[in-house]
Amino acid sequence: MKNRGISILVVDDEREIVRVLQRSLNTYGYTVFTASTGEEAIEKLAQHRPDLLLLDLLLPGMSGLDVCRQVRATSNVPIIVLSVKNTERDKVEALDLGADDYVAKPFGTKEVLARVRVVLRRVIQPPRGIEPKFEAGPLSVDFARRSVQIDGQEVALTPTEYDLLKVFITHRGKILTRQMLLSEVWGANAHVKAHSLHVYVAQLRQKIEPISGRPRFILTVPSVGYRFTDEIVHEESHETVQQS
Numbered sequence: 001m002k003n004r005g006i007s008i009l010v011v012d013d014e015r016e017i018v019r020v021l022q023r024s025l026n027t028y029g030y031t032v033f034t035a036s037t038g039e040e041a042i043e044k045l046a047q048h049r050p051d052l053l054l055l056d057l058l059l060p061g062m063s064g065l066d067v068c069r070q071v072r073a074t075s076n077v078p079i080i081v082l083s084v085k086n087t088e089r090d091k092v093e094a095l096d097l098g099a100d101d102y103v104a105k106p107f108g109t110k111e112v113l114a115r116v117r118v119v120l121r122r123v124i125q126p127p128r129g130i131e132p133k134f135e136a137g138p139l140s141v142d143f144a145r146r147s148v149q150i151d152g153q154e155v156a157l158t159p160t161e162y163d164l165l166k167v168f169i170t171h172r173g174k175i176l177t178r179q180m181l182l183s184e185v186w187g188a189n190a191h192v193k194a195h196s197l198h199v200y201v202a203q204l205r206q207k208i209e210p211i212s213g214r215p216r217f218i219l220t221v222p223s224v225g226y227r228f229t230d231e232i233v234h235e236e237s238h239e240t241v242q243q244s
Contacts (some may be wrong), residue, residue: 006120007031007048011041011067012056012082017105021054024109025116038062042070050077052120054112057083057094065097072098074156076146078119082107100159122163134169136230138210139217141169150208160185161204168218168228177225201226 006029010021013036022032033048035041038059045053053071057064068079079099083090086104094102100119103112134141140149146162148155157165167176167184176184178197201218209215219227 005031006052007033007050008052008054008116009033009035009041009044009048009050010054011035011038011059011064012054013037013059014056017056017082020109021112024113028113030116036060038064038067041067045071045075045077052116053077053079054116055079055081055099057081057085057090065094068094068097068099072156072158074154076148076157076159076162078146078159080112080115080119082112098158134230137216139208141165148208150210155207157204157207160200161207164200164204165208168226172228172230175221175224175227181225 008025008030010018010025010032011034012018012021015036018034018036022034025032033044033050035044036059039062041053041055041059042062044050055064055067059067062070064081064083068081071077071079080101080103081094081099082103082105083094084105091102101115103115132142132144134143138151140152141147142149143166148157148162148165163185164181167181182197205215205218208217217228217230219229221227
């Protein structure tokens, strides 16, 4: 099947839910691993390196939120939360911790499968117009594995930071206005994220720029926006580079 080779870790302490999800995902060609506790989920993630994590929040021992927090410290693996906790506050907390999507219980398997396809399509397929792998100086991005490295060392980006980096690389060399970036990364919700753009750019710079305070990749275009460059930045050009 077309999904063969893509693996998913299902983390839930309700056996019936795990059984139903495993059967449905297997039917569509996904390889499925399972865990019933947060601690076991961490072990399975390290052991199998799945392409996606389906995570319940209410787990015995380590909570789903704690799992999400710990995973995001070291990995960019996509996370879809499955939970009976369905308030706006719960969703915001999970998304702020790095979850890519949130599905409330009870749910239909068709909905979960659709969410899985959307997330995998966004994070596994490389952006249009660029190769599956991108390299520039110390920076290396493998879009197929959603892996970002600096000097061969893995860099843990949040989903938003990763999406922002993809947009920069896709349009490298071009000047991107703040509104363009907001539309590309946040889409219809851009109007409520405008105040956060400079924060995400600063966080991304801190993680991928070799020298703090002297951007080599993400350059600020005063009063306009930003430009991503994969060319060598000469020393004299640093005088015109500004932080956001």
